[in-house]
Amino acid sequence: MFLALLPAEHVLKCSLEQFLTRTDLTPLPSLGPCSVAACTRQAGVLKSMVCHAHNCRLVDAKRAIPDLDIDGWKAIQTPIPEGADVSFRGLTELVVAQLVYGIQQRCVDGARTTHHRLRRLTAWLRQHHVASLEDIDPLHAGANGIDRLTRGPLTTIVTFVRRAGLTPEIEYVKDCWDLTGFRSCGHHRLQRHLTALAQRDLQTLDPAHSAPAAGRKRRGQPPQAGE
Secondary structure, three states, rough: HHHOOOOHHHOOOOOOOHHHOOOOOOOOOOOOOOOOOOOOEEEOOOOOEEEEHHHHHHHHHHHHOOOOOHHHHHHHHHOOOOOOOOOOOOOHHHHHHHHHHHHHHHHHHOOOOHHHHHHHHHHHHHOOOOOOHHHOOHHHHHHHHOOOHHHHHHHHHHHHHHOOOOOHHHOOOOOOOOOOOOOOOHHHHHHHHHHHHHHHHHHHOOOOHHHHHHHHHHOOOOOOOOO
């Protein structure tokens, strides 16, 4: 910490020899963690309460935008890269759980998720204040600033998250089924659902057109041409 940033009462005006012989001195308390939501470092600048690296970014941002919303800026800033670490800070607990599950399922499928892609993905989620991955349409994510290479992991993670909660009852009422929702119900139960769906579709047909054809099919007679 720079002496220029310390209050005057915390600065001792004495020689090094005098300082080393004193036994009544205690270290100054830490400033605490960097106030950027995604950062894992300790704050090092008293005025902004951010680490030195983010303070440099903040100075540049305020120079470019004099009326910068500092709290909003801190909420969406990316962390300072540390090796292959990826910070989930600044994301909701639900999004973190969904990301961990989706990455795990990608590993099961043999897909590799690099820390570079994951950093870009978490930065995009943080910037858009995403509350749940199920709210995302990956097909439109490119128009909202996500790059093509990061959209691939996003698409598969969102798919895994949505499929985790599928049940036959949820899928049955839809016009387009995701058959992974039926994987736990067995062949016979799936057949019953398909039969029920066929009966539902027959009931929605125009009786004037469907009844004669259905009757002939039940009797084994093929429908006539033009019907």
